[in-house]
Amino acid sequence: xxxxxxxKLNTTKNISYDNRGMDLEQDINITNQYYIDNNIAFIYKKxxxxxxxxxxxxxxxxxIKEAYFxxxxxxxxxGLYKGKYIDFEAKETDSKTSFPLSNIHKHQINHIKNIYLNxxxxxxxxxxxxxxxxxxxxxxxxxxxxxxxxxxxxxLEYFNKKGxxxxxxxxxxxxxxxxxxxxxxxxxxxxx
Amino acid sequence: xxxxxxxKLNTTKNISYDNRGMDLEQDINITNQYYIDNNIAFIYKKxxxxxxxxxxxxxxxxxIKEAYFxxxxxxxxxGLYKGKYIDFEAKETDSKTSFPLSNIHKHQINHIKNIYLNxxxxxxxxxxxxxxxxxxxxxxxxxxxxxxxxxxxxxLEYFNKKGxxxxxxxxxxxxxxxxxxxxxxxxxxxxx
Numbered sequence: 001x002x003x004x005x006x007x008k009l010n011t012t013k014n015i016s017y018d019n020r021g022m023d024l025e026q027d028i029n030i031t032n033q034y035y036i037d038n039n040i041a042f043i044y045k046k047x048x049x050x051x052x053x054x055x056x057x058x059x060x061x062x063x064i065k066e067a068y069f070x071x072x073x074x075x076x077x078x079g080l081y082k083g084k085y086i087d088f089e090a091k092e093t094d095s096k097t098s099f100p101l102s103n104i105h106k107h108q109i110n111h112i113k114n115i116y117l118n119x120x121x122x123x124x125x126x127x128x129x130x131x132x133x134x135x136x137x138x139x140x141x142x143x144x145x146x147x148x149x150x151x152x153x154x155x156l157e158y159f160n161k162k163g164x165x166x167x168x169x170x171x172x173x174x175x176x177x178x179x180x181x182x183x184x185x186x187x188x189x190x191x192x
Numbered sequence: 193x194x195x196x197x198x199x200k201l202n203t204t205k206n207i208s209y210d211n212r213g214m215d216l217e218q219d220i221n222i223t224n225q226y227y228i229d230n231n232i233a234f235i236y237k238k239x240x241x242x243x244x245x246x247x248x249x250x251x252x253x254x255x256i257k258e259a260y261f262x263x264x265x266x267x268x269x270x271g272l273y274k275g276k277y278i279d280f281e282a283k284e285t286d287s288k289t290s291f292p293l294s295n296i297h298k299h300q301i302n303h304i305k306n307i308y309l310n311x312x313x314x315x316x317x318x319x320x321x322x323x324x325x326x327x328x329x330x331x332x333x334x335x336x337x338x339x340x341x342x343x344x345x346x347x348l349e350y351f352n353k354k355g356x357x358x359x360x361x362x363x364x365x366x367x368x369x370x371x372x373x374x375x376x377x378x379x380x381x382x383x384x
Contacts, residue, residue: 042306044266047241050256064242064259074236078270083311085277114234119275 024092024127024134027173028077034172035081041177043079043086046072074111075122081177085120087112088176092127098153099126101146109146112139125166125176126159135163136179162189216284216319216326219365220269226364227273233369235271235278238264266303267314273369277312279304280368284319290345291318293338301338304331317358317368318351327355328371 025045035041054066075089089112091103104124115122122139137154141162145154164179220237227233246258267281281304283295296316307314314331329346333354337346356371 036306039306039310042266042303042310042312047239047262049239050242050244050259052242052259062261064256064261067242067244067256067259069254069256070239080277080279080307080310080312083277085272085275085312087272111234114228114231115272118231118234118272120234120272120277 024090024125024129024174025076027168028090028125028176031172031174031176032077032079035177041079041081041086043077043081045077046074048072071105073107075108081180084180085115086180087115087120087122088125090125090127092129094129095153096128096130096156098151098155099128099159100153102152109143113143116140121180125174126163128156128159131156132168134166134168134174135159136166136176137163138183216282216317216366217268219360220282220317220368223364223366223368224269224271227369233271233273233278235269235273237269238266240264263297265299267300273372276372277307278372279307279312279314280317282317282319284321286321287345288320288322288348290343290347291320291351292345294344301335305335308332313372317366318355320348320351323348324360326358326360326366327351328358328368329355330375 029045032041032043032045035043049070049072050067051070052064052067054064056063056065075087077090078085078087080086089104089108091099093099093103112122112124116139124137124139124142125134126137127134137159142154145158145162164183166174166176166179168174217237224233224235224237227235241262241264242259243262244256244259246256248255248257267279269282270277270279272278281296281300283291285291285295304314304316308331316329316331316334317326318329319326329351334346337350337354356375358366358368358371360366
C-alpha cells in the first residue's frame with residue numbers, strides 16, 4: 001500500500017515512534033505547516049534575531065562573515081487563526097516535576113501579558129520530554145502563577161490543574177489549536 | 193527650553209526636517225515603538241531570516257562565522273491592535289509615477305491574501321520617497337489590482353484612488369493605525 005509522498009506503512013510507523021523524542025520546535029513547525037497547507041491558520045515561527053557585523057559582498061551571493069545571536073524581544077510564534085491573534089512561546093524541559101521559569105525571559109512574559117490584555121490569545125506550550133506530555137498554558141494562568149508565587153518553577157500539578165494536555169499524533173503533530181477551539185481563548189478551568 | 197531626553201528645539205527641527213528622506217523601515221520601527229510604549233498596539237518587525245552555517249563556540253560569546261540571508265516567507269511586520277491581527281509589508285520607491293510590483297515577492301502576496309481572507313487586516317505601506325508621500329493600500333485592493341491588470345507596477349493614481357495617505361509628523365512618525373481606525377479594516381473607498 002502506498003501512502004502520500006511514497007511513504008510506506010512501516011516507515012511511517014518508525015517516524016511516528018522515533019519522533020516521540022523529536023524536539024518541540026520541529027513538531028510545532030510541522031504542525032504550523034499543516035495548518036497553513038490546509039488553510040486552517042497562518043502561524044509562523046519568527047526568525048532568530050541576529051546582529052550582522054561583517055559582510056562579504058565580493059562573492060556571487062552575499063556572505064555574512066561575522067554575526068551574533070541576539071535575545072528575542074517577543075515570543076517565538078505568532079499569527080492568525082479564525083480572525084484571532086495568536087501568540088506563544090514553546091519550551092521543553094527534562095524535569096519530571098516542574099518547569100523552570102528561567103526558560104522564559106522577563107520581556108517575553110511582559111509581552112505575553114500585553115497580548116491577552118489587548119484582545120489577543122497568548123500562551124506557552126511546555127513539553128515535559130521525559131513524561132511525553134505537552135501542555136498548553138494560557139498567558140493569564142502563567143502570569144497568575146508568577147504573580148502569586150515565589151517559586152522559580154511551575155510544578156507539574158499546576159499544568160494538570162490549569163493547563164491543557166495537547167493531543168500528539170502523526171498528523172497534525174501537536175494539535176494545539178484544538179485546545180483554543182475548545183476553550184475559545186478563555187480558560188474554562190477557571191470557571192470551575 | 194528642554195525637550196524629552198534633552199533634545200533642544202533646533203536639534204528637533206533638524207531631525208524633523210532632515211528625516212524626510214529617512215528610510216521607511218526606521219520610521220515604522222519608531223512608530224511601532226511609540227505604539228508599544230503607549231500601550232496602543234503590539235506590532236513588531238520580524239528579524240531578517242538568516243541561515244547560519246558556521247559558528248565559533250570557542251570565545252566567550254558565540255560568534256557566527258558564516259551565514260547567508262534567506263528570502264522572507266511572509267511579510268515584515270505583524271502584531272495586535274485592538275484585538276485585531278495586523279500584518280503588512282513596507283516598501284519605498286524612487287519612482288514618481290508608479291510602484292514596481294517586483295518589490296513584493298509572490299509568496300508575500302499570497303500571504304497578504306491569506307490574511308484578509310481569514311479575518312486579519314493586511315496591507316502594504318508604500319512610500320514614494322521623491323514625492324514625500326506614504327500610502328497605506330489594503331491587501332484586498334493590492335490583490336484586486338494584480339488580478340485585474342497586466343501591468344508590472346501600480347500607478348500612483350491607483351494609490352490616490354484606493355489607498356490612504358498616511359499623515360507624517362514628528363510623533364508618531366507614520367501613524368498608519370489612524371487609517372485602520374478610520375476604515376475599520378474595510379476600504380470605504382470601495383463603497384463609493
